[in-house]
Amino acid sequence: MGHRLSKIYTRTGDDGSTGLGDGSRTGKDAPRVEAYGTVDEANSAIGLLLAAPGLPEDVAQLLTAIQHQLFDLGGELCIPGHAAIAAEDVAWLEERLDAYNEALPPLKDFILPAGGEAAARCHLARTIVRRAERATVALSRQEAVRAEAIGYLNRLSDLLFVLARMLARAAGHGEVIWQHQHRRQA
Incomplete structure (x- = not known):
């Protein structure tokens, strides 16, 4: 790959544009940039x-x-x-x-994004993947986006939900069940 990123700043984006993977330029607030940027954020989470x-x-x-795979997906959305x-x-x-869901008991109630540090981080990643999915769907309303990209994000958020449940149980915290009538203690 060589020295592909030998200089980090170029100043070419100072006008509010950014380069896509095919060499074309678009606004930093374009739906395509929002989609692959949110995939990058999900990867960071x-x-x-x-x-x-x-x-x-x-x-x-x-x-x-x-x-x-998320890095690959970001590339797909960038080009x-x-x-x-x-x-x-x-x-x-x-x-x-x-495979992970099979070991879990059926879910009968909504759960809160909690259950220990790893489970909470997993829930955060799940919600960011959901936002990436929404951004990719929004992009697909304006430009061609392959169904596999949207399907991948949809399944990934489901997997992260199941992993969060598993991690909460494995850490001994268990799942925090949402209580509809819960009132704040003053």
Whole structure:
């Protein structure tokens, strides 16, 4: 790859534009930039989750693989017409989702984003992935976006929800059930 990023600042974005992967320029507030930028943010949140103490090794390996795929997805969204995420990637997430979900009891109530440090970080990553999905859907209303990209983000947020449940239980905190009639104690 060489010295691709030998100079970090270029000043070319000072006018509010940014370069896409195909060499074209667009506004920094363009839907495409919002989509791949939010995917990058989700990847960073997963990095924060990976830094949680006591994260099980299988989960760490899974999340690292997902980080690589999210980087690929960001590239797909940054380069109009580029394809990086395949149907097999979505199926791979579904397989992991099913495997982790199988060990959990059925969910009968809503849960709060809590349950210990790793679970809370996982919930944060989940909500950022959901925002990335919304931004990608918004982009798809204006420009061509492959269904695999949207499907990947949808499955990933589901997987992160299941992982948060598993991590809360593994840490001994358990899930925090939402209480509809909960009132503040004054």
